[in-house]
Structure formats: C-alpha cells, structure tokens
Amino acid sequence: MSAPPQNATLPDAGPARTGYRGVLAVPEFRAVFAAHVLSLLGVIVSEIALSVLVYDLTGSPLMSALVFALGFLPYAVGGALLAPVADRFPARRVLVTCDLVCAACVAAMVAPGAGVGTLLVLRCCLAVVAPVFSGTRMATLADVLGDGEPFVLGRSLLRIVSQSALLVGYGLGGLLLTVTAPRHALLVTVTTFLASALLLRLGTRDRPARARDRREGARSGLRALFAHPRVRVLLLVFWVPAMFCVVPEALAAPYTHDLGAGSPGLGLLMCALPVGTVAGELYAGARLGTATRERIVLPLLCLTLLPYVAYALRPGLWVSLLLLVVSGAGSAYTLGLDQWFVRAVPEELRGTAMTVLSAGLMTVQGAGMALAGVAAEVTGVRTAVAGAGVLGALCCAGLALACRATEGRDGADRHMTGR
Known part of the structure; x- marks a missing residue:
C-alpha cells in the first residue's frame, strides 16, 4: 500500500534540534504523541467504567478487581504470540x-x-493487542526520530504522559461516571481509539515492513532476538x-491503614512514585x-530500589512519600538504557523487540503485585x-555486572559515553 499524497511531505529523518522541543517539532512525532494521549485516556476511562459496570452486574469486589488484573496477565500471551507481527507488516497498518x-x-x-463473561473476554482481547500496538509504536519512533538522542527523548515523553495520566486520569474518569452510566462512558473510549487510528493513518508515513522475509520473521523472530546476549x-x-518497584503501590492500601492516614494518605502514596518518575525523566531529558x-x-x-529498605524503620507518611519520590526519580536511568537497547537490537527485529519489552514489563509488574501480596x-x-528493596537492589547489582560483561557485543558498544 502506497502512502497517500498528504503524507508525502512527512520527514523521514529525526529532528535537527535536540531536546524535548526539538522532538515535538517533528510533525510525524506529534501525530504519534497525540494518538498516544487519546489511546491512554480511552484505556483509563474503559478500566474505570468496566470495573464499575462489572461490580454493578455482580456485586462482587473480586470480579471488579479482575478488570484491572486482566490488564496485566494477557500481555504475556500477546507478546509471545504476536510479537513478530510488528516487523512482518508495515508499522502504520499494524498501529491502525x-x-x-x-x-x-x-x-x-x-x-x-453483554454479560460479565463477555465483558471480561473482551477485556482480555484488549490486553492481548496492547503489547503489539505499544511495541510497534516504539519501533516507529526510531523510524520517525532516528535511533539517537531524539528517539530517547521521544520515548521519554510518552512515558511522562503515561505517568502523568495516572495522576489525573482516574479522577477524571470517576467524575465522568457521576454524569453518565458506565456503558455510555465506554463510548468515550470507542471515540478515542477511532480518533487515534485516524491520526496515525493521516499523520504517519506508510513505511515498508522491517522483516525482509515475512515467513522467516514469523518463524524465527523471537529466537533471533534472544540469541543476542546483550539484548x-x-x-x-x-x-x-x-x-x-510496584511493591509499595500494590501494598499501599494496607500500609495506609497501618499508618492511620485514611483515603488522603492512600492517594498521596499512590501519586508519589509517578511524581518522582516524571521529575527524574524531565530532569535527565532536559538537563543532561x-x-x-x-x-x-x-x-x-543499583540505587533506585534502596529507598525501600528504609521501610524497615517504620517511617511515617511524609517520610514514606519522600522515599517513594526519590525511588521514582532514580528511574531516570531508563533514558540511557533506551539508547543502549535500540543500539543493540538489529533493525529488522526492532518491532519484535519493543513488543517483547512492553509485554514483559506489564507481565512482571502484574507478577510483582501478586508476589507482594x-x-x-x-x-x-x-x-x-x-x-523488595534488598532483594531488588541485589538483583540490580548482578544485572549491572552482566551489562559490563556484555559491553561491546552485538554492536552495543557504548561509544557515545567516551569510554
């Protein structure tokens, strides 16, 4: 399928300027960014509306909670079975x-x-498709912005929006349900997904599939990806x-109860980690x-999980908030890690790699929450x-040693660090 005339002038290369402003100056990235915001708002509204709807139909807190749990678990299925799709077909077609x-x-x-069983099955379908969409979109960023600093900053902007949406999205979704029924609120999600599809269709180029051989990409894409030690x-x-890192979030409700901080304390604890993450990303992206x-x-x-160890000292609410903000800010390491990853992955496997990455992140977070309980x-x-702080820090130290041991492999030399 050839690109429509209106897309013919879209730039292939990344921005000449650096920084967040330079990334946002790229028209094609702005389309991807706006589509991400719309999809994110739709997902948040659907999760809230669907959980309320399921509770109204069943009266069961467990069934209502399953709506959120099913947002994590099927990611592994989608990532394992559908990851090669991101490279076998043109990215724009996959996204739309x-x-x-x-x-x-x-x-x-x-x-x-639509009964409860149907609603939960459809929720699973959304979660299966999500890693393919997310992975393809991230791989597309490298096509739009190049695989250097603009890619890192573009990916950072999408993460910042995701974290910020957690701070305000659920509140806005709750307000929406005060003026409309849950099934009607779901129509908002339908609209946001359709608007996202339209933005991606008209605002991005129609690039060819990355895999040179579609059959080979389906047969051995995952095997080829995991054959790289550095990857x-x-x-x-x-x-x-x-x-x-999700352990404090998973245990926020019982921890707040132990502190006697009530609902306001719970809200603050749930916001602290995203606030730290956004602050760390913004500083690293804009100042470093x-x-x-x-x-x-x-x-x-090695340091980002160590603040959790201080929970053993039974800190109060405000110290706990500070610990979470500091830990969240430590996740600024992901900007440099993004650069290492895109450099290590062969271009023809980039979509598969990003899909596997996205699926794995959601899966391990769901597993981490369950194990925390x-x-x-x-x-x-x-x-x-x-x-979690002690064990996580030890695991991260081991991974740091493994990173050192694999430097220089798979084309992953850190030549930009001056080492």
Missing part, C-alpha cells in the same frame, strides 16, 4: 489495525446484552527493577547530555517492602 480492533472490542462492551541482559534490566545519561545508567540502576501476608507490609 490495533486501534480499530480495540475500538470494536469496546463497542461490543457497550451492547446492553537478553538489557531486557532483564528493564524488567527486573519494574517487578520490585546523551553521554551523561548513559554514564548514570548503572549507578542509578503473598509476601505481605507472611511477613507484614513493611517487611515485604523492605525485602
């Missing part, structure tokens, strides 16, 4: 198709006759800290150069969080 499939699934939820290590560096961002990856990787039942909330 994913948006249309999601819109169709949510539209089916709106039907009055395997970097995937673990993304995944392992994410599994431990490329070489510095890469140089701080391993030190921050089990640990808290056995040891108590504070001990579980402090234990």
Whole structure:
C-alpha cells in the first residue's frame, strides 16, 4: 500500500534540534504523541467504567478487581504470540489495525446484552493487542526520530504522559461516571481509539515492513532476538527493577491503614512514585547530555530500589512519600538504557523487540503485585517492602555486572559515553 499524497511531505529523518522541543517539532512525532494521549485516556476511562459496570452486574469486589488484573496477565500471551507481527507488516497498518480492533472490542462492551463473561473476554482481547500496538509504536519512533538522542527523548515523553495520566486520569474518569452510566462512558473510549487510528493513518508515513522475509520473521523472530546476549541482559534490566518497584503501590492500601492516614494518605502514596518518575525523566531529558545519561545508567540502576529498605524503620507518611519520590526519580536511568537497547537490537527485529519489552514489563509488574501480596501476608507490609528493596537492589547489582560483561557485543558498544 502506497502512502497517500498528504503524507508525502512527512520527514523521514529525526529532528535537527535536540531536546524535548526539538522532538515535538517533528510533525510525524506529534501525530504519534497525540494518538498516544487519546489511546491512554480511552484505556483509563474503559478500566474505570468496566470495573464499575462489572461490580454493578455482580456485586462482587473480586470480579471488579479482575478488570484491572486482566490488564496485566494477557500481555504475556500477546507478546509471545504476536510479537513478530510488528516487523512482518508495515508499522502504520499494524498501529491502525490495533486501534480499530480495540475500538470494536469496546463497542461490543457497550451492547446492553453483554454479560460479565463477555465483558471480561473482551477485556482480555484488549490486553492481548496492547503489547503489539505499544511495541510497534516504539519501533516507529526510531523510524520517525532516528535511533539517537531524539528517539530517547521521544520515548521519554510518552512515558511522562503515561505517568502523568495516572495522576489525573482516574479522577477524571470517576467524575465522568457521576454524569453518565458506565456503558455510555465506554463510548468515550470507542471515540478515542477511532480518533487515534485516524491520526496515525493521516499523520504517519506508510513505511515498508522491517522483516525482509515475512515467513522467516514469523518463524524465527523471537529466537533471533534472544540469541543476542546483550539484548537478553538489557531486557532483564528493564524488567527486573519494574517487578520490585510496584511493591509499595500494590501494598499501599494496607500500609495506609497501618499508618492511620485514611483515603488522603492512600492517594498521596499512590501519586508519589509517578511524581518522582516524571521529575527524574524531565530532569535527565532536559538537563543532561546523551553521554551523561548513559554514564548514570548503572549507578542509578543499583540505587533506585534502596529507598525501600528504609521501610524497615517504620517511617511515617511524609517520610514514606519522600522515599517513594526519590525511588521514582532514580528511574531516570531508563533514558540511557533506551539508547543502549535500540543500539543493540538489529533493525529488522526492532518491532519484535519493543513488543517483547512492553509485554514483559506489564507481565512482571502484574507478577510483582501478586508476589507482594503473598509476601505481605507472611511477613507484614513493611517487611515485604523492605525485602523488595534488598532483594531488588541485589538483583540490580548482578544485572549491572552482566551489562559490563556484555559491553561491546552485538554492536552495543557504548561509544557515545567516551569510554
């Protein structure tokens, strides 16, 4: 399929200027960015509306909670089975198709006759498609911005929007449900997915598929990806800290109860980590150069979970908030890690790699939340969080050594750090 005339003038290369402003100056990135915002708002509204709808139909808190749980678990299935799709077909076609499939699934939820079982199955379908969409979009950023600093900053902007949406999105979704029924609120999600599809269709170029041979890409894409030692290590560096960092969030409700802080305290605890993450990303992206961002990856990787250890000292609410903000700010290492990853992955496997990365992140976070609950039942909330800090820091230290051992392999030399 050839590109329509209106897309013929879209730039192939990344921005000449650096910094967030230079990235946002690229028209094609602005289309991807706006589509991301719309999709994100739609997902947040659908999660809230669907959880309320399921609770109204069943009266079961467990069934309502399953709506959120099913947002994590099927990611592994989608990542494992559908990852090669991101490279076998043109990226724009994959992105638009994913948006249309999601819109169709949510539209089916709106039907009055849709029962609880149908709603949960459709929720699973959304979660299966999500890693393919996310991975393809991230790979597209490298096509739009190049695989240097503009790519890192573009990916950072998408993460910042995601974290910021957590701070305001659920509140706005709750307000929406005060003026409309849950099924009607789902129509907002249908609209956002369709608008995202339209933006991506008209605002991005129609580039060819990355895989040279579609059949070979489907047969051996994952095997070829995991054959690279450097790629395997970097995937673990993304995944392992994410599994431990969600522990305070998963245990925020019982921890708030122990503190006697009530609902306001719970809200503050849920916001602290995203606030720190956004602040760290903004500072690293706006104030640090490329070489510095890469140089701080391993030190921050080893330190970012250590604030959790202080939970063993039974801190009060405000100290706990400070610990979470500091830990969130430590995740600024991901900007340099993004650069290492895109440099290590062969271009023809970039879509597959980003899909696997996205699927793994959601899967390990879901597993981390579940394991946090089990640990808290056995040891108590504070001990579980402090234990996550100790064990997570040890794992991160091991991964830092593995990163050092694989430098220079798979074309992944850190030549931009001056080392």
